[in-house]
Amino acid sequence: xxxxxxxxxxxxxxxxxxGEKFLINLIENLDKFNLLNEILQELKENYKNCEICxxxxxxxxxxxxxNNKRDQNLVCVLTSKREARKLLNSEYRGIVxxxxxxxxxxxxxxxxxxxxxxxxxRINKDTEVLLATNLTFNGEVTAxxxxxxxxxxxxxxxxxxxxxxxGGSLDYIDEETLINAIENRKIIKx
Amino acid sequence: xxxxxxxxxxxxxxxxxxGEKFLINLIENLDKFNLLNEILQELKENYKNCEICxxxxxxxxxxxxxNNKRDQNLVCVLTSKREARKLLNSEYRGIVxxxxxxxxxxxxxxxxxxxxxxxxxRINKDTEVLLATNLTFNGEVTAxxxxxxxxxxxxxxxxxxxxxxxGGSLDYIDEETLINAIENRKIIKx
Numbered sequence: 341x342x343x344x345x346x347x348x349x350x351x352x353x354x355x356x357x358x359g360e361k362f363l364i365n366l367i368e369n370l371d372k373f374n375l376l377n378e379i380l381q382e383l384k385e386n387y388k389n390c391e392i393c394x395x396x397x398x399x400x401x402x403x404x405x406x407n408n409k410r411d412q413n414l415v416c417v418l419t420s421k422r423e424a425r426k427l428l429n430s431e432y433r434g435i436v437x438x439x440x441x442x443x444x445x446x447x448x449x450x451x452x453x454x455x456x457x458x459x460x461x462r463i464n465k466d467t468e469v470l471l472a473t474n475l476t477f478n479g480e481v482t483a484x485x486x487x488x489x490x491x492x493x494x495x496x497x498x499x500x501x502x503x504x505x506x507g508g509s510l511d512y513i514d515e516e517t518l519i520n521a522i523e524n525r526k527i528i529k530x
Numbered sequence: 531x532x533x534x535x536x537x538x539x540x541x542x543x544x545x546x547x548x549g550e551k552f553l554i555n556l557i558e559n560l561d562k563f564n565l566l567n568e569i570l571q572e573l574k575e576n577y578k579n580c581e582i583c584x585x586x587x588x589x590x591x592x593x594x595x596x597n598n599k600r601d602q603n604l605v606c607v608l609t610s611k612r613e614a615r616k617l618l619n620s621e622y623r624g625i626v627x628x629x630x631x632x633x634x635x636x637x638x639x640x641x642x643x644x645x646x647x648x649x650x651x652r653i654n655k656d657t658e659v660l661l662a663t664n665l666t667f668n669g670e671v672t673a674x675x676x677x678x679x680x681x682x683x684x685x686x687x688x689x690x691x692x693x694x695x696x697g698g699s700l701d702y703i704d705e706e707t708l709i710n711a712i713e714n715r716k717i718i719k720x
Binding site for chain 1: 531534537538540541542543544547548549550551552553554555556557558560562563565566567568569570572573574577578579586588610611612615630
């Protein structure tokens with residue numbers, strides 16, 4: 341079983357303890373194999389990565405990019421899809437750009453590694469770029485790098501308002517705080 | 531995605547956060563679908579529940595029941611497979627019996643619901659039953675129920691020693707445990 345566990349741990353979110361519970365639950369309940377196969381089939385058939393914003397498309401539709409009711413000139417830059425999901429049911433009316441990571445010089449994660457070029461390609465003189473990277477060292481490095489490249493290429497650059505404690509990871513922030521921080525976003529360049 | 535998450539959460543160990551990470555990781559890395567399918571296939575083909583002790587059989591062999599080098603007269607009673615796995619690489623030389631739960635009168639989990647009858651069926655006058663249920667209220671209720679039924683049917687009934695866990699700080703140890711640990715103190719030098 342340790343071999344299976346080691347493989348399973350290659351999937352995000354699965355630790356040793358969670359993996360053990362997961363595998364044992366399947367051994368003890370054969371019907372959950374079917375459940376899991378259903379989930380995987382639906383996920384594989386209907387969900388794709390959105391090539392524009394890096395969020396996911398469901399049935400070939402991105403709820404951000406393919407939604408005309410959203411302000412396509414307000415782009416919130418986030419590090420992960422999970423954070424973008426927090427905006428889905430909120431009052432935020434703009435679109436998103438998922439970097440899928442942050443610059444981390446210690447781990448050799450450079451601007452090329454994460455999806456920053458895709459961001460530069462989609463902004464223009466009408467775009468407000470709202471930087472919602474983590475307020476951690478690496479999040480700030482990432483934000484500052486983006487600012488340095490886009491400062492003359494967009495209409496406005498904003499940053500999440502403090503209210504998120506310094507050192508705080510967006511992962512642990514509740515939706516309301518996130519929305520408040522968006523509403524009170526600070527203008528870095530006008 | 532919320533629907534898929536709700537389904538996935540029916541599998542033990544998967545919370546909202548873990549499920550989100552899991553699903554998103556699959557959307558972003560198609561090769562992990564294959565990995566997961568491999569895992570599921572191997573699990574389904576090679577792992578079964580052991581009908582005797584409720585641990586799992588790998589390739590139709592239970593490492594406890596089908597191992598003659600283990601003392602088949604020393605049966606450690608545990609609540610879950612995960613706990614039994616902790617014994618696998620230890621010095622423990624007996625076998626196990628997994629209850630798959632504990633008696634919990636608040637949740638209507640009675641002796642019939644968990645796998646206690648199977649335990650009664652396999653003990654005899656040569657058996658030592660080592661009760662390793664949790665040292666919680668429900669664990670104690672379970673242990674006491676088992677004791678009441680088997681007390682004249684086996685050779686010996688034992689219980690895990692109470693004491694301070696490895697690395698445990700006395701600061702966080704309740705008084706009862708401390709008193710137990712003092713009563714069961716081990717002689718280092720006489």
